[in-house]
Amino acid sequence: MPHYKELKLGDVWRTCNKIRAAIFRMGINLFDYFSRLDPHNNCLISESQFISVINGQLRAIIGLSEQEVGELADYFRVPDGRIYYTQLCDVIHNSVPQFSQNAPLITGLEWEDPLHTNRLSVSEERRISILLTKIATLVNFRKIILRPYFQDYELVSKNNGTISIAHFARILAYLEILLSADDFNLLVKKFIKDSYTVNYVGFVLSIDEIINYLNSHGIIDLCGDLMDLFPGKVITTELPKLPRPEIGKIMAAQLFGKQNVFHPALKEPKNIEHILTTISNLQDHVLKNRLRVAEFFRDFDVFKCGRITVAQFIRGLDALVLCGRQRFFLSLPDVEAIVNQYRDPMDFSRVCWRTFEDDIEHVFTVKELEKYPNVVVESPPQNVKELPPLGGKNWQKVNTKSRDLCEEAVQKVKHKITHRRILLKPVFRDFDKFNNGHISRAQMRQAFDSNAIFLSDEEIAALEDRYNNDVGFNYFWFLKDVEFAQQEPLYKQFNEDSVKLSGDKPRKPPTRQEKDIVVIMAKIKRKVxxxxxxxxxxxxxxxxxxxxxxxxxxxxxxxxxxxFTLSENEVDTICEVFGSPLRPHCVDYKRFCDAVEESFTQLCLERAPLVVPIQHIPTKDCEKNFLNFDERIRLSVAMQKLATKPDLQMNLMSLLQDFDKAKMGAVSPANFLKALNNRGMDKLISRNEFDIICKCFGFEKGWKKEVDYKAFMKALDILHATEKYNPF
Known part of the structure; x- marks a missing residue:
């Protein structure tokens, strides 16, 4: 027998499948391992290099035996002894089937649709519609949620939306939905799937659709029963004889399908334009009252998933529209339209309130604006700016006849108040108790009648269409269109045009103190x-x-x-002194702040630890305290005369303190003269000298001028102590 083993193709293919499974599991590319050993890119490597890669680098990942590696090398070896590694890589990587390119073989089969229900005859469809309507009425009356009862079975059996017929019957019996044998067989015939299970998803969806239809169209009364809307009802004497527009208009039709049944006079669902208008009104309400939508829905979303139940969303929406200075009214159809617009597509019992928040707060800004720095935000948007007033009509869409009639009424009222010199604003203001610019319709008619302005009913109705809103009759707008505009003189317009051409208002030239930086800094330091x-x-x-x-x-x-109460000229002086020489139109604020801080301390004290800083003492001196040479001489003579009688003898300080009720250290010139008169000191000086003393020690306090008697008494004490007076 030969000493070698015969090579079989099945063994090599099994080894390739083993490699393919390993590299697909780990996400490895064989080309990256072999191409490093092939610098000339001739698709061939030596056998030793091939074995080193398989048994060395990839042994822990692939795990091939020595026999499998040898069979693999023998299969891909070329006549010169090298290994054709690119062929191996093509077999491993490029032999994967492309299932996405193949056409489906089972497309169109009915059992693929989880909501599929079987087709019945016309008579059976009518029977099943009536049966489902009765079951839906019973479920709605008892407030039963059907889906959890069926899902409990599916969690155990994993039947993907189906349950057995026996369990379906047990659930109906447990919910006390009593059916006859024929009704149950008809129900199973409608929703049976795969000949032995019932499609409970389609059954629950049909019941929910019927309940939503009955609730949205008002067919269920307050007791939870169906209203008798079909003709043929005998009206007895016990029932009120009210108009019944539905008699003679209701046609027999199926419950579901292209035709709607049970109520022909029901309104059509709201179109998309009406929903957009409602959203725009909500945006205007949020913008005017500066509301945050998330504050009204965040507490309901416990798991922070962005979805809440319909009842919670309606509660939050009610709180949103009732909040603010002016309440915003939403009708029940508008609320239902908003709920249907933002309902979760995966769960119809929940509403995506985060999406609703983003759409409403678009009136403030655009979400994720940091990603689009070049976007120009328009706040509020144009559709919100052009909204008609709430409760009023869009005047651009009103018919031409009403608009012409309104213009005639406005011209008639304008003609009467112009020729008869009538002022309507005081009359309207007497009715406006809340001063919000609105009165009621009856008050508007009463105001016209009291001023003998008689208009027809059609003209009154046209005015109401133009100036009425949800608050009332907006008489501000009406008076703006009606009252006579006062003509201004031509020279006034000429002066305004000349001022506009010349630029800004002419500024007063700066005074000496406004250009003195020392005086300005003293004023600032006193304030600081x-x-x-x-x-x-x-x-x-x-x-x-x-x-x-x-x-x-x-x-x-x-x-x-x-x-700091600085004038414009003083501010310009500061900017000029502390301006940056290298940067035009810039100010060195740090140098200015350091100069101001010198009123408390001194800079760089760490370099001179023995220096004791002296705090700035604010002064009350101003231009009105300035004395010339003659006045200073007269003041010196007057103070020397008064210093002959010191306070220890005359006790003038206590008398001045009695006049100072607020204990501010200052009295009025009249009280100051009274104090000198009581002590007999006014006879020592003349009236001119007294005025000079008041000017020297006086300062302005508000709009009054007062005398600092503490500084006056301190000056007298100093003169008496130094004995620099000449006795008379």
Whole structure:
């Protein structure tokens, strides 16, 4: 016998399947391992290299025996002894069947549809429709949810939407839905699947569709029973004789299909334009009242999945429309239209409130705007801007006859109030108790009648169509169109045009103090020391790059936030002094803040630890305290006269404190003169000298001028102590 084993194709193919399963499981590409050993790209490698890759790098992944590796090498060996590795890779990677390119063989079979129901004859379809309607009425009356009873069985049996006939009968009996043998057989015949199971998904969907139809069209009364809407009902004396428009108009038809039955006078469902208008009105309501939609629905969504039940969504929607200064009314059909628009397609019992929130808050901005930096956001959108007032008609869609009639009525009222000099605004304002610009229709008619403005009923109706909304008659709009516009003189318009051509308003020339930076800084330091203001906190927010420079406009905004009460000329002086020499239109706010902080401390104290900083003492001096040379001489003489009588003798301080009720250290000039008169000191000085003393020690407090008597008494004490007076 030969010493070698005969090579069989089946063994090689089995080895290739083993390799294919391993690399598909791990996501490996064989070309990456073999191409490294083939630098010349001739698709051939040596046998030792092939074995090193299979048994070395891929042994832990593929796990081939030595016999399988030898058979694989013998099969793909070329006559010169090398291995044709690209052929092996093609066999492994390119022999996968493409199932997506094949045509389906079972397309169109009825048992593929989970909602499929069987077809019955015309008579059986009518019977099954009536039977399903009775079952739906019973389920709606008892508030039963059918799906969980069937799903409990499916969790155990894994039947993919089907249950057995026996279990279907047990569930109906447990729910006390009593059926006869013929009715049950007809029900099974309609929903049977695969000859031994019942399609409960189609049964539950049919019941839900009937319940939704009955509830949406108002066919079920408050007791949960079907209303008798068919003709032939005998009206007895016990029933009220009300008009019945449905008699003679109801036609017999099937419950489901192309024809709708049970109520011919029902309104058609809301179209998409009406839903969009409702959404736009909600956006306008949210925009005006600055509401956040998520605040009204977030608490219902416990699992943060973005979906809540229909009842919870309606509750949140009611809270949303009732919130705000002006309530927004939504009718029941509008609410149902919104619910149907945002219903979850995977679960009809839930509503996607997150999608509703995104659509409503689109009036503020666009979601994920950071991904589209070039998008220009229009807030509010154009459709919200062009909304007609709530409760009013869209005047552009009103017929031409009503619009012409309204214009005639407006011209008639304008003619009467112009020629008779009538003022309608006080009359309307007397009726407007809440001062919101609206009155009722009856009050509008009463206002016209009281001023002898007689209009026909058609003209009144046309005016109501034009100026009425959900609040009432908007008399502001009406008076704007009716009242006589006062003509302005031509020279006023000429002056306005000349000012516009010349640019900004002419500014007053700066005074000496407005150009003196020392006076301005003293004014700022007095404010900072008195109110303990940290100026750098108001400036730092504008310096995003921490460059210690901000623009002039930002610097002016920071000064206005500090409330320094500076004039425009003083602000310009500060910007000029602390402006950056290298950056035009920029201000070195850090240098300005350091100059202001000198009122509390001194910079760079860490370099001079022995220096004791001196805090700035604010002064109340101003231009009105300035004394010239002659006035200073007269003041010196007057103070020397008064210093001859010190406070220890005259006790003038206690008398001045009695006049100072608020204990502010200042009294009025009249009280100051009374105090001097009581102590006999007014005879020492003349009236001119008294006025100079009041000017020297006076300051403005609000709109009044007062005298700082504490500084006056301190000056007298100093003069008396130094004995620099000349006795008379």
């Amino acid at each position: 020391v008195g109110e303990r203001i940290r100026v750098v906190e108001f400036m730092r927010g504008f310096d995003k790059m921490n460059s210690q420079f901000i623009t002039k406009n930002e610097f002016i905004r920071g000064l206005s936030n500090c409330r």
